[in-house]
Amino acid sequence: MRQLQLGILLVFTASSLSRPGFCENGKPGDANEALDPLYSTPFVYQNTGHGVGPSFSVQYELGYGSRESRNFTQEGIEQGVRGRFQILDWLAIEGFGGLVVDARRTETKGYAGSFEVIGRLLNQNRHHINLDLGGGYIYDYRGDHVPRVRLTLGWSHKKFDIALGSLVEIPVGNAGRDEADVVTTLAFSYALKDWLRIGWETGFEDIEGFFESEESEGGAKTIFGPTFAIVATKHIFLKLNTAGIYAFTSNQRFEGNRTKPDALGFLGRLILGWTFY
Numbered sequence: 001m002r003q004l005q006l007g008i009l010l011v012f013t014a015s016s017l018s019r020p021g022f023c024e025n026g027k028p029g030d031a032n033e034a035l036d037p038l039y040s041t042p043f044v045y046q047n048t049g050h051g052v053g054p055s056f057s058v059q060y061e062l063g064y065g066s067r068e069s070r071n072f073t074q075e076g077i078e079q080g081v082r083g084r085f086q087i088l089d090w091l092a093i094e095g096f097g098g099l100v101v102d103a104r105r106t107e108t109k110g111y112a113g114s115f116e117v118i119g120r121l122l123n124q125n126r127h128h129i130n131l132d133l134g135g136g137y138i139y140d141y142r143g144d145h146v147p148r149v150r151l152t153l154g155w156s157h158k159k160f161d162i163a164l165g166s167l168v169e170i171p172v173g174n175a176g177r178d179e180a181d182v183v184t185t186l187a188f189s190y191a192l193k194d195w196l197r198i199g200w201e202t203g204f205e206d207i208e209g210f211f212e213s214e215e216s217e218g219g220a221k222t223i224f225g226p227t228f229a230i231v232a233t234k235h236i237f238l239k240l241n242t243a244g245i246y247a248f249t250s251n252q253r254f255e256g257n258r259t260k261p262d263a264l265g266f267l268g269r270l271i272l273g274w275t276f277y
Contacts, residue, residue, distance in 0.1 A: 037237075045185050045223075046187055048132040049118040056085050066267070073267035091117075098111070116135065117136060118136075121133050135149050161189045162187070202223065207220045239271040
């Protein structure tokens with residue numbers, strides 16, 4: 001299994017580097033128009049309503065986590081497919097389906113599916129800042145039904161982008177979960193080339209673990225690491241993030257044979273996408 005995943009990673013990386021390029025604007029005949037990206041954001045753990053509409057994107061996502069960090073990674077190997085329909089330049093609909101495989105036993109641990117509608121409410125060209133609002137639902141890997149709301153603030157200057165995001169989830173009908181989960185992310189990136197951006201992403205989850213004697217989601221955690229966004233051709237893009245996970249607290253009660261994971265862990269996520277106009 002590990003050899004197969006490594007082979008997929010090498011093939012995707014080689015294909016992305018084989019032809020550096022950029023996405024043409026949604027109006028191909030106008031060379032004076034600003035170039036638009038193939039993706040809605042250069043980051044892995046952010047999302048926006050921005051894009052070239054109408055268009056459709058398909059993403060294959062491959063992730064690995066040495067320990068669970070609920071909204072960022074699962075313990076084991078995760079594979080999924082995400083579809084995105086960009087209705088207008090400021091409005092999109094996304095759907096996702098995935099599964100997690102135990103890296104040691106090579107057996108499926110769980111399935112997940114989600115959908116989200118997200119739109120850009122404020123545009124920097126008119127309002128000095130980008131504001132995106134999204135709402136949706138996820139059936140997560142724990143088998144819980146979770147409505148969710150997303151808010152993203154973004155700002156860009158020349159080749160530099162920065163984004164602050166917040167995701168609020170409200171699990172339904174599960175006594176073993178928090179009443180509400182809040183995830184906060186901060187990311188920035190810089191365009192080295194038209195086809196290459198490098199950046200850094202940081203995320204925080206379950207920060208209520210700092211203030212509670214027992215936290216049902218495993219305690220306050222952070223992730224931190226670099227992100228690369230590559231536009232390989234006029235239709236193909238790749239994003240890669242590698243990050244560390246650190247659990248500030250571990251005030252969760254573990255039942256049965258479950259053992260407390262190490263405080264420090266590792267995660268990686270590869271996204272290979274195709275955008276069609």
